[in-house]
Amino acid sequence: MTVPASAPFFSRVVIVGVGLIGGSLALALKRAGAVGTVVGVGRSQASLERALKLGVIDEAATLEDAAKGASMIVLCAPVAQTFALLHALEPHLEPATIITDAGSTKSDVIMAAKTALGDKAAQFVPAHPIAGRELHGVEAALDDLYVGKKVVLCPLQENTRIDVAGVRAMWETAGAQCSVMSAVQHDAVFAAVSHLPHLLSYALVAQVANAEDAALKLDFAGGGFRDFTRIAASSPEMWRDICVGNREAMLSELSTYQAMLAHLKTLIENSNGEGLERIFQRASQARQQWGAQRAPAVNAEP
Amino acid sequence: MTVPASAPFFSRVVIVGVGLIGGSLALALKRAGAVGTVVGVGRSQASLERALKLGVIDEAATLEDAAKGASMIVLCAPVAQTFALLHALEPHLEPATIITDAGSTKSDVIMAAKTALGDKAAQFVPAHPIAGRELHGVEAALDDLYVGKKVVLCPLQENTRIDVAGVRAMWETAGAQCSVMSAVQHDAVFAAVSHLPHLLSYALVAQVANAEDAALKLDFAGGGFRDFTRIAASSPEMWRDICVGNREAMLSELSTYQAMLAHLKTLIENSNGEGLERIFQRASQARQQWGAQRAPAVNAEP
Numbered sequence: 001m002t003v004p005a006s007a008p009f010f011s012r013v014v015i016v017g018v019g020l021i022g023g024s025l026a027l028a029l030k031r032a033g034a035v036g037t038v039v040g041v042g043r044s045q046a047s048l049e050r051a052l053k054l055g056v057i058d059e060a061a062t063l064e065d066a067a068k069g070a071s072m073i074v075l076c077a078p079v080a081q082t083f084a085l086l087h088a089l090e091p092h093l094e095p096a097t098i099i100t101d102a103g104s105t106k107s108d109v110i111m112a113a114k115t116a117l118g119d120k121a122a123q124f125v126p127a128h129p130i131a132g133r134e135l136h137g138v139e140a141a142l143d144d145l146y147v148g149k150k151v152v153l154c155p156l157q158e159n160t161r162i163d164v165a166g167v168r169a170m171w172e173t174a175g176a177q178c179s180v181m182s183a184v185q186h187d188a189v190f191a192a193v194s195h196l197p198h199l200l201s202y203a204l205v206a207q208v209a210n211a212e213d214a215a216l217k218l219d220f221a222g223g224g225f226r227d228f229t230r231i232a233a234s235s236p237e238m239w240r241d242i243c244v245g246n247r248e249a250m251l252s253e254l255s256t257y258q259a260m261l262a263h264l265k266t267l268i269e270n271s272n273g274e275g276l277e278r279i280f281q282r283a284s285q286a287r288q289q290w291g292a293q294r295a296p297a298v299n300a301e302p
Numbered sequence: 303m304t305v306p307a308s309a310p311f312f313s314r315v316v317i318v319g320v321g322l323i324g325g326s327l328a329l330a331l332k333r334a335g336a337v338g339t340v341v342g343v344g345r346s347q348a349s350l351e352r353a354l355k356l357g358v359i360d361e362a363a364t365l366e367d368a369a370k371g372a373s374m375i376v377l378c379a380p381v382a383q384t385f386a387l388l389h390a391l392e393p394h395l396e397p398a399t400i401i402t403d404a405g406s407t408k409s410d411v412i413m414a415a416k417t418a419l420g421d422k423a424a425q426f427v428p429a430h431p432i433a434g435r436e437l438h439g440v441e442a443a444l445d446d447l448y449v450g451k452k453v454v455l456c457p458l459q460e461n462t463r464i465d466v467a468g469v470r471a472m473w474e475t476a477g478a479q480c481s482v483m484s485a486v487q488h489d490a491v492f493a494a495v496s497h498l499p500h501l502l503s504y505a506l507v508a509q510v511a512n513a514e515d516a517a518l519k520l521d522f523a524g525g526g527f528r529d530f531t532r533i534a535a536s537s538p539e540m541w542r543d544i545c546v547g548n549r550e551a552m553l554s555e556l557s558t559y560q561a562m563l564a565h566l567k568t569l570i571e572n573s574n575g576e577g578l579e580r581i582f583q584r585a586s587q588a589r590q591q592w593g594a595q596r597a598p599a600v601n602a603e604p
Contacts, residue, residue, distance in 0.1 A: 130524050150522065185518075192510055193523040197530040200502055202585040203562045207555075208494055209588035213487075218592050220452060220481075221495035222432050226596070227532045228499040233589040236582035240575045247570055253509075254567055258560070260505045265556055268549055273542045280538035283504040286511035287535040290520050294528070 008169040010071040011036040016063065016085060018042050018051045020133060021102050022076030023141030026056050028174035031143045039066045051138045067092040072170060075101035080241040082109050086116035086124070093117075099124045100167045104190065104238075106154045106183035108245040122158035125167040127151055128186065129176060136235070147175030154183040184249075191249035196257060198239050199250070201232040310471040312373040313338040318365065318387060320344050320353040322435060323404050324378030325443025328358050330476035333445045341368045353440045369394040374402065374472060381405035382543040388418035388426070395419070401426045402469045406492065406540075408456045408485035410547040424460035427469040429453055430488065431478060438537070449477030456485040486551075493551035498559060500541050501552070503534040 013029060015022040018040040029035040040057035042048050048060040067073065067089060075085060082103065093099070099117075103109045106126050113124045131149040133140055151171040155164045168178045181189070208217050243250055267275040315331060317324040320342040331337040342359035344350050350362040369375065369391060377387055384403065395401070401419075405411045408428050415426045433451040435442055453473040457466045470480045483491070510519050545552055569577040 130522065132525070152522070185515075189515070189519050189522050192513065192519050193527045197506060197526055199566060200506065200563075201530060202582050203559065203566060204499060204502065205585035205589050206581050207558055207562050209584060211494065213491070214588075216487075217491050217495050218588075220432065220454070220491050221592065221596075223434070224499055224533045225495045226593075227529045228503060229589050229592075230529045231526045232585045233593060234586065236579050236586050239582055240579040243570050243578055244573045244575045247573060250570055251567065254563065254570070256509055257505065258563060258567075260509050261502075261556065261560060261563075264501060264505060265553065265560075268545050268552055268556070271546045271549060273546045276545055277538050277542040279508050280504050280541055282511060283507035283534045284536065284538050286516075286520075287507045287531050290523065290531075291528075291535060294523075 007032065007034055007173060008166065009034055009036070010166075010170065012039060012070050012072075013037070013170075014039045014041060014061075014066040014070045014073040015057065016041045016066075016073065016075045017077035018048060018057055018138050019076065020136055020138070020140045020145070021129065021131070022074060023051060023054075023056045023138040024131075024143065024145035025074060025076070025102075025129075025170075025174055027141055027143035028146055029170070030055075032173045034170075034173045039070070041066050047138060054138060054141075056138055056141055063088055064092045067094065067097065070094065070097045072166065073097060073099045075099070075103070078238060078241050079103040079105055079109055079245050083112035083116050086113055090117055090120060093120055093123065095123075097123060098163045098166050100127045100170075102127065102129050103245075104128060104194070104242050105245040106152075106186045107248070110154070110156065110183050121156065122160070123163065124156065125159050125163050126154040126156070126183065127167055127171070128154070128190075129171065131176075144175065146171065149176045151176045151178045152186050153178055153180050154186050155180065187246050187249040188252070191246055191253045195239075195242055195246055195250055196253045198231050198234060199243060199254070200257070201229050202239070205229050205232040309334065309336055309475060310468065311336055311338070312468075312472065314341065314372045314374075315339070315472075316341045316343060316363075316368040316372045316375040317359065318343045318368075318375065318377045319379035319383075320350060320359055320440050321378065322438055322440070322442045322447070323431065323433070324376060325353060325356075325358045325440040326433075326445065326447035327376060327378070327404075327431075327472075327476055329443055329445035330448055331472070332357075334475045336472075336475045341372070343368050349440060356440060356443075358440055358443055365390055366394045369396065369399065372396065372399045374400050374468065377401070377403040377405070380540060380543050381407055381411055381547050384411050385414035385418050388415055392419050392422060395422055395425065397425075399425060400465045400468050402429045402472075404429065404431050405547075406430060406496070406544050407547040408454075408488045409550070412456070412458065412485050423458065424462070425465065426458065427461050427465050428456040428458070428485065429469055429473070430456070430492075431473065433478075446477065448473065451478045453478040453480045454488050455480055455482050456488050457482065489548050489551040490554070493548055493555040497541075497544055497548055497552055498555045500533050500536060501545060501556070502559070503531050504541070507531050507534040 013035050026038045038057045039059045040051050051057045114121045129151045315337050328340045340359045341361045342350050342353050343365050353359045416423045431453045
């Protein structure tokens with residue numbers, strides 16, 4: 001883990017949504033000695049109690065109480081809740097508090113933040129940690145989840161340099177590497193390499209499961225199907241929110257993909273093996289190259 | 303490994319194409335003591351010499367010489383070579399010899415066999431072992447590759463019961479479980495759960511690799527992309543042949559998939575989260591169920 005030369009210290013960090021993502025951040029900051037008190041906010045009392053018992057948070061509080069004297073408030077709830085959470089937070093937000101989030105989409109989150117916070121949106125620094133596990137909930141939280149992982153920051157023009165640096169320092173303290181992108185660029189990149197693959201994987205499993213001979217097909221599905229469809233076991237609610245939240249970029253990537261499929265279909269219709277092989281060859285080389293370059297990072301990934 | 307009560311014995315087995323699939327079959331039959339002599343036939347002299355050195359085959363021969371006195375001839379070459387191989391074999395085929403294959407598509411292989419062999423097509427029992435590894439070539443051959451794996455037999459009406467039983471006994475001796483399907487059913491099942499996923503995975507990687515910001519996208523691609531695109535690193539030649547060979551079933555599955563994508567696109571366009579969630583939910587449940595049922599077999603798979 002790379003701790004920045006001058007390690008930051010946050011006296012009071014509020015985690016809104018104490019699951020895998022928020023819980024792992026809390027544990028990482030605690031491990032680094034970079035936080036005074038971690039306050040957990042959440043809809044489920046049982047989940048907050050488990051977080052207290054596990055030592056992931058030091059206190060559980062309402063959003064209003066948690067905001068008092070907070071150095072940093074981190075939204076780790078599903079992105080569709082961003083507006084409601086920030087709207088409830090706004091009257092209690094103190095001028096010195098930085099707010100940030102961990103959502104998979106950014107343009108919609110920023111729109112929600114600007115609407116809910118008005119001028120106080122300057123205190124909101126949008127972020128997206130690229131990390132996950134197949135397990136969910138606070139029990140799955142790990143203090144090293146973010147070590148070697150990427151975090152994308154999409155700062156607003158209104159953000160102060162100091163606030164952006166504070167969010168960056170927090171994630172670097174957790175072991176992550178931060179990159180800066182525009183929200184539009186972020187949403188296009190993740191539509192292509194994450195959101196569209198999830199949609200395509202869900203679509204294939206739905207097609208097979210809906211077939212008259214579904215049982216037979218599933219019985220003969222092998223390793224290729226297993227890998228291709230692993231992400232189709234993901235949370236339907238989360239991916240529903242992402243598809244709707246990242247609507248424009250998703251539609252753009254999906255249209256490009258539809259054109260690619262139409263082209264491949266024509267090649268198959270014409271038994272144009274040479275044309276098919278050219279595309280497969282390009283994809284196969286690109287994938288092998290990517291795999292070779294990513295091998296160490298990939299092995300470190302959960 | 304389940305060896306049938308009355309283990310069969312094949313005095314002379316000819317493997318045409320001594321790579322992973324053919325080599326593993328040879329090793330399995332040797333391990334079970336179910337074969338006298340294994341004869342290897344192949345285009346590459348170097349590869350045959352390696353197979354001899356590794357003890358995978360006992361002799362290397364031309365197709366013509368190999369056919370003399372053969373109990374069983376197993377085609378393990380790419381499916382597009384089926385016609386040429388059987389056409390060359392036909393004049394030398396002895397009446398007591400059984401021929402079978404290991405191709406991933408069946409209707410096109412059967413068409414090639416009937417055209418090349420004429421009346422002698424009765425001696426050809428089409429088969430498809432569902433097994434593979436990421437490694438290729440005779441060096442990757444394993445004597446237990448087929449243990450617990452499925453083999454689909456698509457017998458012709460012309461086949462004798464004894465010949466079909468012989469092919470079944472051979473695969474069971476290698477540790478596999480045999481199922482019988484019509485060629486049409488086989489091709490539809492594998493178009494859905496194997497061939498289409500490969501096409502979709504190739505298409506996504508080609509799309510990302512062709513993007514102007516390909517480097518940025520690949521840099522931020524994570525675990526979902528990794529799993530979804532693992533099969534896009536597969537052999538372009540092999541999948542070209544399968545797409546063309548299984549043309550009708552591929553086009554049918556692809557059309558269904560295009561309709562599914564068009565429907566999902568409309569849901570996203572209308573920000574219809576409920577509609578999206580319903581489809582994701584169905585897919586997620588089906589995938590989780592499949593994963594739970596297949597866990598032991600999946601772990602055993604390479």
